[in-house]
Amino acid sequence: MWRRLARPVPAGRLHRFAVAVVVSQPVAVRKSLCSSVGPALDPPLGLAVGLAVGASITIGLSFTRACPATTTVAELMLAMRSSETPFLDSVERRRPGTSLRGYVMRTLPHSSAIVVANRAPHEPRPEGGFTRGAGGVITALLTLAEVAAADWVACARTDGERALIEEHGTTWNAPLIRSETRLHYATPTPEQYEQYYSVISNPVLWFVQHYLWDLAHQPVINGRIHRAWKNGYVEVNKQVARKVVEVARGLPGRPLVMVHDYQLYLVPKLVREQLNGAIIQHFVHIPWPTPQYWKVLPREMRDAILHGLLGCDIVGFQTSLDVRNFLMTCEENAGLAVDEREKAVLVDGRVVYARAYPISIDVASTTRLSYSHGVMVEERKLRDWRPEHLIVRIDRTDPSKNIVRGFLSYEKLLAHHPELKGRVQFWAFLQPSRQDVAVYRNYVRKVRQTVQRINAQYGAHGWQPIRLELGESVRKAMAAMRNFDVLVVNSVYDGLNLVAKEGALINRSDGVIVLSENVGAHEELHQHVLSVNPFDIEATANAMHQAIVMGVEEKRRLNEGARDVVRSNDIARWITRQVQDIRDLAAAPGLRAG
DSSP, X not given: OOBOOOOOOOTTOOOOEEEEOOTTSOXXXXXXXXXXXXXXXXXXXXXXXXXXXXXXOEEOOEESSOOTTOOOHHHHHHHHTSTTSSOXXXXXXXXXXXXXXXXXXHHSTTEEEEEEOSXXXXXXXXXXXXXXXXXXXXXXXXXXXXXXXXXXXXXXXSHHHHHHHHHHOSEEEEEOSSSEEEEEXXXXXXXXXXXXXXXXXXXXXXXXXXXXXXXXXXOOOOHHHHXXXXXXXXXXXXXXXXXXXXXXXXXXXXEEEEXXXXXXXXXXXXXXXXXXXXXXXXXXXXXXXXXXXXTTSOHHHHHHHHHHHTTSSEEEESSHHHHHHHHHHHHHHHOOEEETTTTXXXXXXXXXXXXXXXXXXXXXXXXXXXXXXXXXXXXXXXXXXXXSEEEEEEEESOGGGOHHHHHXXXXXXXXXXXXXXXXXXXXXXXEOOOTTSHHHHHHHHHHHHHHHHHHHHHOBTTBOSEEEEESOOHHHHHHHHHHOSEEEEOOSSBSOOHHHHHHHHHOOSOOEEEEETTBTTHHHHGGGSEEEOTTOHXXXXXXXXXXXXXXXXXXXXXXXXXHHHXXXXXXXXXXXXXXXXHHHHHHSTTSOOO
């Protein structure tokens, strides 16, 4: 029955429909037979893809056209196996044919995959060469592109990329981890990209999806926003979609188009109009808000976003709450028929499935990196000044990360428990983010001011309550995660937050995680953390204190429980669950066999 039913669908399986639509009559739905999927495929095989807190290495690309002084793939792969890089040689030595890539190829033998993202996996460096893009999304997508043998479509974002495109063309042979991808660029003008990315995507969409707008005052949807939508967001999505169609038509198999994140919501529908036989998936890495909050946006914008996603066969989210919010948005804002039981939407005679695939980390490579020489050096340095109780946070300076309230909570801890003065320190690693957007620059300034005030008020006798480091240092961050007593992840809202998973995996001090109940990872880790309301600084201060004074056995129980969750749901599981659902969809009779 299309509406809302209660029974959940088993994870990792799509229930397929043959759909008949009759005007003014109930929708007739018939389930087709589903092949059962075994719960265990192979144990996680962990391709080495690096750490999501910002690791990067210098690499070279081999271009389709001749390019002098280009690093060969063999040389690159050798460099990637250095113990100083996150690209560790961590694929298990198992019997032939058991790799994750082998599994994907066997499961989807007739598909040609295309990964579509705002950014490429590599960024040109001013002094020459390239740097792997930082961040959890790029880390995960590198693995996905590797195991699916996928082409990659991205936007030209920087002057360096545009200069290289001018010299070498829009298609390059780019190394991934153990193989190459064909990297294809869409080429919006700098003005178009600015409107698409720095006006609409950030902050407009980002703030909507993280509930960040001060609705009594912001946003003001004026002519500037409308022009940026039309001339920036819509236009860049059209250019990316055209590039996807161009690439797909040159591939041998049925196109499998895997679009990622909020910058490219319009792409699925645009691609569907040209490639009706394609299988299209969109994975939304950030939270999906309630139907009411989407009404912050004008109808033209929110309808285009929703119907853009409904060009998919499968829309993936981080949590079951995001799935429910999406289905409610389809029903309440667009008047579409929704089946809560099957997690599906009926649109234009098609069924679109909504699924939760919580993203994760590469357990093997992250663990090995945490034991690398560079991290051990930083850990020895840490021992020279480590306080009795070490509180840690690792974040981008994004307002959604709730950094200021985290420091205010720590201030409450010091005020309520003066016995901790001189015995505790809050070590914060913050990576400046989106400093081309005014609201982000202002937030960094507020973070600095808050730290300075707390240190001035509470510091004494050489003791500094907060140790603030702005910048990137993977080795220091890893050393901090190995040694924290308390890890604070108190985001206002977060799609998943991989720092919580990394900390859970590599901590060796029986540390406790203080985790916002609005973070996607909370759905998996809630039994093994101290949960907090991110707006309640008194409760967060109490949780910090509870983590500090907790008995050793209780700390160890929480620590080991969180680690077990991460180990059982790593990046390989994130990929295989999606592949299983795509396989079921591709095998369904009568569904756009391409």
